[in-house]
Amino acid sequence: MSSIIHLTSVHPRYDTRIFLKMCRSLSAIGHDVTLIVADGKGAEQKEGIRILDVGKSGGRLDRMTGATRRVLKAALELDADLYHLHDPEMLPVGLRLKRQGKRVIFDAHEDVPKQILSKSYLHPFVRKPISMATAGFERFACSRLDHVVAATPAIRDKFAALGIKSTDINNFPMLGELDGAVPWGQKEREVCYVGGISAIRGIREVVAGMGLCRSGARLNLGGGFPESRVRADVERMPGWAAVNELGFLSRGQVREALGRSVAGIVTFLPEPNHIDAQPNKMFEYMSAGLPVIASGFPLWQEIVEGNDCGICVDPLDPAAIAEAIDRLIENPDLARRMGENGRRAVHERYNWANEEKKLFALYDAVVPGKL
DSSP states (O other): OOEEEEEOSSSOTTOIIIIIIIIHHHHHTTOEEEEEEOSSSOOEEETTEEEEEOOOOSSHHHHHTHHHHHHHHHHHTSOOSEEEEOSGGGHHHHHHHHHTTOOEEEEEOSOHHHHHTTOTTSOHHHHHHHHHHHHHHHHHHHTTSSEEEESSHHHHHHHHHTTOOEEEOOOOOOTTTTOOOOOGGGOOSEEEEESOOOTTTTHHHHHHHHTTOSSOOEEEEESOOSOHHHHHHHHTSGGGGGEEEEESOOHHHHHHHHHHOSEEEEOOOOOTTTTTOOOHHHHHHHHTTOOEEEEOOHHHHHHHTTTTOEEEEOTTOHHHHHHHHHHHHHOHHHHHHHHHHHHHHHHHTSSHHHHHHHHHHHHHHHSTTTO
16 A cells, blocks of 8 residues: 545645546555645545645635645645645645655646636736746756646647656546436437636637527536626626526536536637647536537547537637537437447547556556555
């Protein structure tokens, strides 16, 4: 048995990638797993995993400074075989742990330098310099850690090109988690979007598209609006009358929303960080047997059209989104066939059971003989 610590100052304690997948998989094969978080909800033991809470952050600045110091203090008090970091803010923590002789892995959930180029709260003139500075520090820090885990092959290739050891552990669904679909003959004339709701994820265009649908379709919208201005904008659109606003959903409620829907929507806008991304929601829709209405990026076309499991559209075109929704709502046999194709692709390739094997092999390579 080995001791493994996962660290985050940003993500919720039951984060799908960190807790539900990685921590539970490691605990299930007998490792001693601790998760350090900063959410103010206190310590607990859940499903064999020890969760330590260093206190909720008081804002973005405290998250980046105070919370990281508190996470570091908690990490240094524990003598683990391996430390797995999940936030870019944790990179200084990783360097400090390395100076203490620890084995450290950084998990790159996103391509952060590209992500910065789309940050609406940053002035356009400063985005590129900040992105370049972030890329420089990321390269410096990660080259001194033991390995980088990448959430997508594109992120893996970015680090590999810099001479940094990197392995992709894709954020694919857990088999069976979102099963339980309503029989196709009993489904509502509904489509769904579940996840973070923002302008760059295309919510304005989706709601505008709902206002153009001829099929009477409604949108099951699950998630929160971090941008109040965006929420105000879409509430004024005619298409908002066709929205079932569901708010934040538990995993069980996600399963229910997907089960009653005919298709899942993931029409992110063509921002730098989206083109080569692999949105978890796309594969979750597929795992639930739903056809996908997705942005027509080359990688997404390869996945969606290559598996004949949905329709790719121009995410900037509400009429194209509406046309895809109407086509699937009005052709249930087509929707069912595409949905079954997507579910089959997940069972054969895009699933966590395959990815956790790569995680175990990576850990064993970083700490030989211990894991």
